[in-house]
Amino acid sequence: MKNIENYLRKHHGRFVRELCEYLRFPSVSADARYAKGMSGCAHWLAEHCRKIGLDAELCRTKGNPVVIARTPQRARNGKPHYLVYGHYDVQPPEPLEMWKSPPFQPRIIGQSLFARGASDNKGQHFAHLKAVEAYLKTGTELPCDLTFIIEGEEEIGSPSLAAFLRKHRQRLCCDAVVISDTTLYGLQYPTLSYGLRGICGLEIILHGPSRDLHSGIFGGSLENPAMALCQLLARLRDARGRITIPGFYDDVCPLSSFERAEYEQHPFDADDYQKSLGVPQLFGEAGFSSLEQRSTRPTFEINGLTSGYQGNGSKTIIPSSARAKVTMRLVPNQTPKKILALTVRHLKAICPPTVRMEITMDNGGEPYLVSPESDMVRAALEALKTAFGCEPLLTREGGSIPIVNQFKHILNADSLLLGLALPDDNAHSPNEKFNLKAFAKGMLMSAWLWQKLSRSREF
Amino acid sequence: MKNIENYLRKHHGRFVRELCEYLRFPSVSADARYAKGMSGCAHWLAEHCRKIGLDAELCRTKGNPVVIARTPQRARNGKPHYLVYGHYDVQPPEPLEMWKSPPFQPRIIGQSLFARGASDNKGQHFAHLKAVEAYLKTGTELPCDLTFIIEGEEEIGSPSLAAFLRKHRQRLCCDAVVISDTTLYGLQYPTLSYGLRGICGLEIILHGPSRDLHSGIFGGSLENPAMALCQLLARLRDARGRITIPGFYDDVCPLSSFERAEYEQHPFDADDYQKSLGVPQLFGEAGFSSLEQRSTRPTFEINGLTSGYQGNGSKTIIPSSARAKVTMRLVPNQTPKKILALTVRHLKAICPPTVRMEITMDNGGEPYLVSPESDMVRAALEALKTAFGCEPLLTREGGSIPIVNQFKHILNADSLLLGLALPDDNAHSPNEKFNLKAFAKGMLMSAWLWQKLSRSREF
Numbered sequence: 001m002k003n004i005e006n007y008l009r010k011h012h013g014r015f016v017r018e019l020c021e022y023l024r025f026p027s028v029s030a031d032a033r034y035a036k037g038m039s040g041c042a043h044w045l046a047e048h049c050r051k052i053g054l055d056a057e058l059c060r061t062k063g064n065p066v067v068i069a070r071t072p073q074r075a076r077n078g079k080p081h082y083l084v085y086g087h088y089d090v091q092p093p094e095p096l097e098m099w100k101s102p103p104f105q106p107r108i109i110g111q112s113l114f115a116r117g118a119s120d121n122k123g124q125h126f127a128h129l130k131a132v133e134a135y136l137k138t139g140t141e142l143p144c145d146l147t148f149i150i151e152g153e154e155e156i157g158s159p160s161l162a163a164f165l166r167k168h169r170q171r172l173c174c175d176a177v178v179i180s181d182t183t184l185y186g187l188q189y190p191t192l193s194y195g196l197r198g199i200c201g202l203e204i205i206l207h208g209p210s211r212d213l214h215s216g217i218f219g220g221s222l223e224n225p226a227m228a229l230c231q232l233l234a235r236l237r238d239a240r241g242r243i244t245i246p247g248f249y250d251d252v253c254p255l256s257s258f259e260r261a262e263y264e265q266h267p268f269d270a271d272d273y274q275k276s277l278g279v280p281q282l283f284g285e286a287g288f289s290s291l292e293q294r295s296t297r298p299t300f301e302i303n304g305l306t307s308g309y310q311g312n313g314s315k316t317i318i319p320s321s322a323r324a325k326v327t328m329r330l331v332p333n334q335t336p337k338k339i340l341a342l343t344v345r346h347l348k349a350i351c352p353p354t355v356r357m358e359i360t361m362d363n364g365g366e367p368y369l370v371s372p373e374s375d376m377v378r379a380a381l382e383a384l385k386t387a388f389g390c391e392p393l394l395t396r397e398g399g400s401i402p403i404v405n406q407f408k409h410i411l412n413a414d415s416l417l418l419g420l421a422l423p424d425d426n427a428h429s430p431n432e433k434f435n436l437k438a439f440a441k442g443m444l445m446s447a448w449l450w451q452k453l454s455r456s457r458e459f
Numbered sequence: 460m461k462n463i464e465n466y467l468r469k470h471h472g473r474f475v476r477e478l479c480e481y482l483r484f485p486s487v488s489a490d491a492r493y494a495k496g497m498s499g500c501a502h503w504l505a506e507h508c509r510k511i512g513l514d515a516e517l518c519r520t521k522g523n524p525v526v527i528a529r530t531p532q533r534a535r536n537g538k539p540h541y542l543v544y545g546h547y548d549v550q551p552p553e554p555l556e557m558w559k560s561p562p563f564q565p566r567i568i569g570q571s572l573f574a575r576g577a578s579d580n581k582g583q584h585f586a587h588l589k590a591v592e593a594y595l596k597t598g599t600e601l602p603c604d605l606t607f608i609i610e611g612e613e614e615i616g617s618p619s620l621a622a623f624l625r626k627h628r629q630r631l632c633c634d635a636v637v638i639s640d641t642t643l644y645g646l647q648y649p650t651l652s653y654g655l656r657g658i659c660g661l662e663i664i665l666h667g668p669s670r671d672l673h674s675g676i677f678g679g680s681l682e683n684p685a686m687a688l689c690q691l692l693a694r695l696r697d698a699r700g701r702i703t704i705p706g707f708y709d710d711v712c713p714l715s716s717f718e719r720a721e722y723e724q725h726p727f728d729a730d731d732y733q734k735s736l737g738v739p740q741l742f743g744e745a746g747f748s749s750l751e752q753r754s755t756r757p758t759f760e761i762n763g764l765t766s767g768y769q770g771n772g773s774k775t776i777i778p779s780s781a782r783a784k785v786t787m788r789l790v791p792n793q794t795p796k797k798i799l800a801l802t803v804r805h806l807k808a809i810c811p812p813t814v815r816m817e818i819t820m821d822n823g824g825e826p827y828l829v830s831p832e833s834d835m836v837r838a839a840l841e842a843l844k845t846a847f848g849c850e851p852l853l854t855r856e857g858g859s860i861p862i863v864n865q866f867k868h869i870l871n872a873d874s875l876l877l878g879l880a881l882p883d884d885n886a887h888s889p890n891e892k893f894n895l896k897a898f899a900k901g902m903l904m905s906a907w908l909w910q911k912l913s914r915s916r917e918f
Contacts, residue, residue: 210737278669
């Protein structure tokens with residue numbers, strides 16, 4: 001590994017310049033005006049993979065092409081095979097006036113490389129590419145085979161990925177997927193995310209009178225749908241922050257003592273957290289820490305409320321309807337299907353007969369969990385520790401990354417989430433950046449990862 | 460009275476033609492494009508009052524002029540003095556495409572006279588004018604003095620009326636005000652409204668995080684302001700339809716047994732009512748009939764709810780705030796000031812510490828009540844009975860008519876609400892109409908009213 005470490009150190013300046021070149025492509029998938037930037041970026045990436053020494057291919061999909069790049073001679077001698085997932089498309093740069101320098105003209109200030117896509121996700125998967133380059137260019141034997149899948153539609157929901165994985169299932173058959181597209185707590189806190197919450201959604205409409213009614217002439221003699229909605233939703237969460245839908249928690253897998261102990265290691269200051277949110281007081285399910293609440297516990301969140309008159313001044317009406325948008329975050333082993341069924345059954349049971357209820361459902365995605373005590377996770381933690389020089393943290397993510405479930409369902413492969421973005425890297429916001437130390441540590445971590453992962457399989 | 464009745468019968472056709480002439484003026488106060496229609500209408504009306512034999516004057520205000528028309532020699536011999544209030548301005552006619560004939564080209568079909576302003580309010584006060592004409596033109600002595608106040612700003616909230624009443628307080632000093640600007644149940648159910656609900660308003664904003672937050676990353680660890688709002692509002696009404704704000708009902712004057720007996724006389728079919736509203740089931744405060752609920756009981760109505768994302772699809776956020784617009788209808792002897800104070804105190808007491816509450820208040824108007832057993836009301840009921848040939852109903856209105864409180868506070872005069880509009884006369888809607896039988900009965904009622912009212916004062 002000495003050779004590799006030396007190579008990475010020696011060529012760091014060039015790697016940064018190459019990353020800047022990559023970042024100059026305005027590869028915005030959400031906006032057709034950037035089609036040229038998308039196409040240019042995909043071709044550049046495939047060509048760059050070839051330069052590194054990978055067999056690279058631009059694979060067509062119904063949408064934007066996927067870059068597949070694999071280590072030369074695919075192992076036939078039983079070497080493990082890992083996928084590295086990334087995406088070359090980026091979020092739209094708007095609002096442009098909020099950027100301190102143009103989003104597609106990379107600029108370095110201190111250790112920060114500013115550009116759209118710097119951390120989400122070009123910089124992160126580029127670190128993995130450079131680690132492989134180090135193996136290939138120093139003639140060091142990789143202990144595994146690697147296939148990079150770098151898609152161009154992540155920021156628009158990866159609509160072509162599932163079909164792509166199904167079509168190429170055989171060549172993508174692997175032992176695990178490595179994804180660096182999440183956040184680490186800090187450079188002193190390298191982080192492995194071993195779980196994700198799932199999600200499902202509901203839209204609830206309560207219909208009252210056939211039209212908005214005069215609240216003076218009619219008020220008092222019929223249900224107000226807005227009040228009915230408030231009373232309906234209010235009953236779904238108790239004073240201790242528990243969701244009251246019968247059966248809601250039945251399938252929730254409790255945190256192991258190992259996990260709780262891990263969570264206690266996390267750097268977290270409740271006062272700072274409260275201030276950063278701007279709330280007068282924190283609130284969540286009793287019996288769990290804020291960190292646990294936001295990543296390991298299911299939620300019922302109202303995302304939107306609509307009823308009646310919302311303009312200036314007042315309009316004295318009884319609204320004809322009231323509507324709520326709701327999403328629930330799910331944790332292992334809840335499923336969207338069962339939770340939606342329980343929720344709808346409960347809503348029907350408690351909806352007053354004075355209104356008519358209409359519900360639409362969105363199945364969303366399942367939660368994800370890989371055992372934090374598995375050999376694979378242990379190996380990845382070792383790689384993090386070696387590269388960053390400090391104890392890594394284990395965490396679950398509160399959000400949902402649907403592609404992880406696609407890898408699980410289609411390829412039967414677990415994912416290792418090894419984020420290299422800092423919490424203040426402004427993903428999806430103006431002045432997105434990537435920390436060049438995180439870049440360097442990321443390359444080192446990737447180099448070590450293949451050693452540790454491959455060795456873990458031997459036992 | 461024979462002479463008068465004959466006069467009214469004989470000239471009915473001309474009265475209808477004159478009313479049509481009056482209705483041809485597009486006297487829309489809300490829209491500056493109709494300024495000419497407003498001015499033409501005011502002048503025509505003042506001139507018409509003079510033709511009838513009244514001393515008419517067009518009085519300036521800060522807004523549109525008020526037509527004052529009084530019976531010739533103002534009584535110095537102790538005759539009672541009554542005001543008749545009306546308004547020559549009308550609602551905007553839009554949406555024009557919904558009218559079956561142009562709104563300012565009166566059209567008669569059967570007994571219905573279609574035109575904007577036909578029942579609200581030109582036709583109604585015109586009936587009173589024609590009754591006075593009958594007295595004056597037949598040389599029948601009026602048992603009282605009358606002053607018509609016909610303003611041009613009712614449909615925009617009568618902004619100039621209070622100042623006008625204050626300025627002319629002395630000449631407007633009177634024994635009572637007669638207003639025909641409400642609804643009667645039907646031609647077989649002449650109606651006297653002896654009460655109105657008051658109103659006050661609140662806007663409640665609950666502030667949570669300083670910006671919309673990602674419901675995956677943060678959800679579970681902080682209060683959702685939309686849920687907090689639902690839980691806050693939900694607690695304000697119990698399962699029996701009672702408002703739970705402490706002290707809310709303290710000043711509510713219970714219905715007398717006389718009033719409840721009267722209410723039982725009203726024609727009302729709960730099934731028809733439910734169907735007309737389009738609700739699956741009626742709902743209101745337990746222990747009261749629908750009619751009582753909507754006119755004699757106070758309410759707490761949510762007029763609008765706003766929070767978070769309201770567009771198509773979903774947006775997985777914890778909204779930074781949630782907002783409700785609320786109005787409360789008040790009944791004697793509640794006051795807006797006290798009810799607002801009680802409500803705000805209660806909201807502060809039950810608002811969770813996890814959100815910051817912002818409240819704005821709107822004082823609205825006080826409820827109004829004149830004793831349904833007073834001599835004045837009895838006299839008016841006799842007039843209704845004589846004119847319509849059947850037993851009149853006594854009712855309270857659920858809505859609020861602020862001008863009635865201005866008459867009470869500035870002139871210390873009670874109002875008699877003797878509506879001539881039918882429930883289906885489409886006030887404020889396309890195809891507004893006025894029933895010509897109601898017009899005829901209204902003239903007769905007015906003629907009798909002065910006899911009965913003046914006589915009632917003698918005892």
